[in-house]
Amino acid sequence: MRSSALAIVVAVVVAGLVTALKDRAALQEMLGFASSDQPRPQFMLMGRVTAPETASKPQIDVQAIADRLRAAEISPPLQETTPAGSDDGSVTVAQAQPPSDAPPPAKPVQPKVDESALRYFASRGDKARLQAEIARLQALYPNWVPPADPLAIPQGGDKQLEQMWQLYSEGRYAELRKAIADRQASESGWQPPPDLLDRLDVAEARARLVNASDLKQYATVVQIGANTPSLLTCSDIDVLWRVAEAFARTNRAPRAEAAYVYILNNCTNPQERLATVQKASALLPYATMQNLLALERPDGNGGREFDSIRSDLARRFVAAGNDDPDLAVASDYLAIVQRLAETDGLASDNLLLGWYQLRRENFADAEKWFRRAREKEDTANGSQGLALALIAEKKPQEAEDVMYKWRGASKDATATYLAATANLMAMQPPADLSEQVLSRIAAETIAQKYVPTAQQFGWFARTLNQPQTAARWFETALRWKPDDEPSAYGLAVTRLQLRDRAGVTEIQRLWAGKSERIALLGETSKRQPAQSPLPAPGQVPQESSGTSPEIIRAPAERAEDTTPPTSTDVVRQRSMQNVTVRRSARQDRGCTTTINAQLLDPETALSRGWCLMDLNRPMEAAKAFEAALNSPNRKTREDASYGQSLAYLRAGLSNNAAVAATKAPQTQQRAAELQVAILADRALAAFDAKRYREALIFLDQRAQLRQEPIDLMVLRGYAYLNMNMYGDAERIFNAAAATGSKDANRGLADLKAATHPDSVD
Numbered sequence: 001m002r003s004s005a006l007a008i009v010v011a012v013v014v015a016g017l018v019t020a021l022k023d024r025a026a027l028q029e030m031l032g033f034a035s036s037d038q039p040r041p042q043f044m045l046m047g048r049v050t051a052p053e054t055a056s057k058p059q060i061d062v063q064a065i066a067d068r069l070r071a072a073e074i075s076p077p078l079q080e081t082t083p084a085g086s087d088d089g090s091v092t093v094a095q096a097q098p099p100s101d102a103p104p105p106a107k108p109v110q111p112k113v114d115e116s117a118l119r120y121f122a123s124r125g126d127k128a129r130l131q132a133e134i135a136r137l138q139a140l141y142p143n144w145v146p147p148a149d150p151l152a153i154p155q156g157g158d159k160q161l162e163q164m165w166q167l168y169s170e171g172r173y174a175e176l177r178k179a180i181a182d183r184q185a186s187e188s189g190w191q192p193p194p195d196l197l198d199r200l201d202v203a204e205a206r207a208r209l210v211n212a213s214d215l216k217q218y219a220t221v222v223q224i225g226a227n228t229p230s231l232l233t234c235s236d237i238d239v240l241w242r243v244a245e246a247f248a249r250t251n252r253a254p255r256a257e258a259a260y261v262y263i264l265n266n267c268t269n270p271q272e273r274l275a276t277v278q279k280a281s282a283l284l285p286y287a288t289m290q291n292l293l294a295l296e297r298p299d300g301n302g303g304r305e306f307d308s309i310r311s312d313l314a315r316r317f318v319a320a321g322n323d324d325p326d327l328a329v330a331s332d333y334l335a336i337v338q339r340l341a342e343t344d345g346l347a348s349d350n351l352l353l354g355w356y357q358l359r360r361e362n363f364a365d366a367e368k369w370f371r372r373a374r375e376k377e378d379t380a381n382g383s384q385g386l387a388l389a390l391i392a393e394k395k396p397q398e399a400e401d402v403m404y405k406w407r408g409a410s411k412d413a414t415a416t417y418l419a420a421t422a423n424l425m426a427m428q429p430p431a432d433l434s435e436q437v438l439s440r441i442a443a444e445t446i447a448q449k450y451v452p453t454a455q456q457f458g459w460f461a462r463t464l465n466q467p468q469t470a471a472r473w474f475e476t477a478l479r480w481k482p483d484d485e486p487s488a489y490g491l492a493v494t495r496l497q498l499r500d501r502a503g504v505t506e507i508q509r510l511w512a513g514k515s516e517r518i519a520l521l522g523e524t525s526k527r528q529p530a531q532s533p534l535p536a537p538g539q540v541p542q543e544s545s546g547t548s549p550e551i552i553r554a555p556a557e558r559a560e561d562t563t564p565p566t567s568t569d570v571v572r573q574r575s576m577q578n579v580t581v582r583r584s585a586r587q588d589r590g591c592t593t594t595i596n597a598q599l600l601d602p603e604t605a606l607s608r609g610w611c612l613m614d615l616n617r618p619m620e621a622a623k624a625f626e627a628a629l630n631s632p633n634r635k636t637r638e639d640a641s642y643g644q645s646l647a648y649l650r651a652g653l654s655n656n657a658a659v660a661a662t663k664a665p666q667t668q669q670r671a672a673e674l675q676v677a678i679l680a681d682r683a684l685a686a687f688d689a690k691r692y693r694e695a696l697i698f699l700d701q702r703a704q705l706r707q708e709p710i711d712l713m714v715l716r717g718y719a720y721l722n723m724n725m726y727g728d729a730e731r732i733f734n735a736a737a738a739t740g741s742k743d744a745n746r747g748l749a750d751l752k753a754a755t756h757p758d759s760v761d
Contacts (some may be wrong), residue, residue: 113137113144114193116158120165122150129169132235164196173204206231206239213242221246234267241279248283256280257288264295270305277306281313286320286327289313311336318352325359341369347377354385363392380409384416396423397431400441407444418450425456429655430463432689451481458490463658465679465701470494485515492521591615597624602631602640609643613650622647622660629663637664645674654681676706683715692719710736714743721747726755 118137121130134146160183167176177200180192205228212220225232225243232240244259260280264273281289293313299305306313314336321329334356341349354369370386373379383406390399399420407417421441424431433441445453454477461470474491477484488511495503504521511518591611597620600608609624625647628640641664648657661674683698696719699712708716713736720729729751736744 113141114195115147115150116161116193117165117195117199118146118150120162120169124169126169161193161196164192168196168200168203171203171207173200173207176200202228202230206236209239209242213246216249218246218249222250234263234269234272237263237267237269237272237276241276245279245283253284253288257284257291260284260292261295264292270299274306274309277313278309281316286317286329289317311340315340315349315352318356322352322355322359329356341372345376347373347379347382350376351379351382351385354382354389358385358389361392363389367393380406380413384413387416387420391420391423394423396420396427397433400424400437404440414448417444418448418453421445422450422452422456425453425460428659429653430460446476449480451477451484451487454480455484455487455490458487458494462490462494463655464682465658465675465698467494467497471498485511485518489515489518489521492518496521594620597627600624600627602628602633602636606631606636606640606643609640609647613643613647616650618647618650622651622656625660634664638666640664642666642670642674645678649674649677649681652681652685654678654685657681672705676702679705680712683712687715687719690722692722695719710739710741711743714741714747717744717747718750721751721754726751 115137118130118133121133130150137144138146160179164176164179167173167179183190183192205224209221209224209228209231212218212224221242225239225246232243234240240259240263244256244263247253247256247259260276263276267273267276277292280292284292293306296304296306299307314333317329317333318337321327334353337349337352340346341353350369350373354366354373357363357369358366367386367389370382370389373382374386383402387399387403390396390402400417403413403417403420406413408414421444424433425441441453442457444450445457454473458470458473458477461467461473471491471494474487474494477487478491481487488507492504492507495507508518508521591608592615597605597608605624605627609621609628612618612621612624622644625640625644629637629644631637631640641660641662644660644663645657648654648660657674657678661671661678666674679698679702683695683702686692686695686698696716699708699716699719702708702712713732717729717732717736720726720732729747733744733747733751737748
């Protein structure tokens with residue numbers, strides 16, 4: 001019976017040891033260290049490293065424990081009794097009462113314990129290690145009672161062993177190994193304390209793990225952690241952090257998450273828990289972090305333990321949303337960053353929100369946050385984001401202006417600026433750009449050899465009726481990118497306009513079998529091509545150009561200007577008198593009411609358009625003609641295109657008129673009439689805007705097609721006068737005055753006043 005009682009006590013002791021290992025085993029299972037792809041680790045048994053099951057030495061020396069218990073006689077014999085009436089076979093363990101004449105039990109004998117480490121840590125004042133050593137010895141020797149004064153423990157006169165413990169405490173592990181080897185060589189049969197060897201093995205493993213982590217050798221970190229599970233405890237949180245990072249860096253996020261979960265479930269130090277979440281947030285994705293934050297605990301003051309880093313976490317999560325447009329960040333985090341952006345005054349918070357909204361195509365919100373960021377600090381990043389939002393909102397002119405300052409800040413900034421220029425040059429109707437803006441766009445396009453903008457310059461020049469300039473831009477684009485079909489098509493159309501039949505034939509030969517519209521160009525020669533779709537801004541030109549194409553310039557303005565005596569509106573009306581209005585046979589005078597022209601059939605819409613022109617309601621007429629363009633009848637479409645052009649001309653929208661003229665083929669006579677009227681209208685519009693050089697360009701182009709009337713001659717003279725080109729102005733005014741023009745005589749008087757102000761009364 002005594003042996004049975006001892007066996008029971010041994011079982012209890014073993015059960016306690018197993019319980020002590022439970023948390024560590026759970027961590028090993030969590031991290032996958034016990035999986036088949038990892039070597040079987042050694043397990044820590046209260047500070048001692050024991051070999052795996054395959055080793056010859058058993059994990060727990062049960063017989064040794066039983067012998068110590070028997071020698072100490074720590075308890076009286078135990079009896080197994082079966083209560084009367086019990087028929088379920090259960091066994092109740094009861095403690096037998098000693099006979100009254102039995103001697104009192106002997107005092108337990110203290111087991112022999114190596115207390116050298118205990119005394120050493122006490123002598124050094126290392127309380128943390130002292131308490132850890134006491135806990136270890138108590139777990140290993142349940143009957144051991146720690147001394148009241150560890151410093152009173154005799155040294156035993158082993159100065160060399162004391163020196164070895166000192167080397168260990170100072171982290172001089174190589175010297176300690178040498179000291180042990182030297183003593184074993186000099187003293188036959190001497191063996192170091194097993195505890196010292198165990199501690200040395202673990203310390204060296206930790207040093208190797210830390211070194212591998214610092215060198216970013218993450219696979220080695222994982223291997224050492226698997227082989228030395230005694231390192232993976234809350235008492236050495238830094239090792240746990242390093243192992244978790246190693247898992248994350250080697251694309252094993254689930255195991256990294258398991259390591260952080262273990263810390264938050266088992267470790268209690270508030271600062272270490274806070275640091276754990278901070279480290280995890282830098283490595284784990286948004287969704288995984290939400291799992292970790294679910295383990296947050298109350299802080300005891302009515303808040304949560306991670307409240308102090310909530311703002312930083314929100315910023316990090318919104319930034320993650322900037323990288324992944326499919327990631328839906330919780331509204332709580334967005335609200336935190338919005339509050340920070342409004343209260344902290346940091347441009348970076350506004351940028352986070354701007355990029356987040358831009359990635360989700362909420363362009364108006366993105367523009368708002370980028371503008372606020374630039375108000376606080378004008379940076380390349382903020383300007384780039386604002387420019388992209390403006391491009392998406394079809395505001396490329398402002399986007400170009402925003403990005404020009406930062407166009408060289410980075411490759412992305414350059415690409416954004418060039419995208420803005422390509423979209424700006426492709427606008428319909430064409431944007432009214434100053435000479436300065438056109439010049440800088442052209443210079444940057446040439447410097448970067450950017451094909452999309454060069455191509456759009458060609459189409460832009462065509463809308464201004466500058467075919468020679470357009471041809472040079474298309475040629476330049478093709479030198480940079482020979483396989484750019486839109487540029488080849490633009491060049492072919494322009495050469496056809498210039499009556500360069502040989503040039504058109506050569507382009508058709510080069511593009512035979514690769515572009516149907518280039519091959520069929522001769523059959524559609526009467527149609528003015530609209531601008532081609534805008535290519536992707538990311539295209540990179542391939543070849544360098546030897547020459548620079550002509551830059552389309554917009555003339556500078558003057559502070560003081562002289563206006564011709566006849567209003568430009570009158571001149572515009574006179575120029576329109578030369579346009580023959582050929583109406584459809586069907587006339588519908590019932591157009592005084594306002595209706596939706598899109599609801600009419602094409603023929604009725606065409607008649608309504610001419611009716612509205614008679615009533616001088618050009619914009620309504622333009623809409624009616626637009627509806628008529630849907631007709632399947634070729635003649636109806638031709639009349640509708642012609643009528644819409646006239647309507648836009650009457651409204652003073654020459655660019656729109658030019659576009660309308662391309663919507664259906666026109667007869668040669670009509671095309672010439674429209675071209676003359678459009679050029680006259682553009683000259684008048686440029687003069688009204690005080691862009692006198694541009695007005696002269698349009699007048700020169702018109703003069704090549706038809707003789708210049710007197711009112712336009714006077715306008716030319718005033719353009720010269722305002723540009724201080726007095727000789728040219730005098731020549732024009734004299735020629736017009738010879739016809740009896742009062743406006744020309746007034747121009748001569750204004751010229752004299754400008755050149756000889758003292759002679760004027």
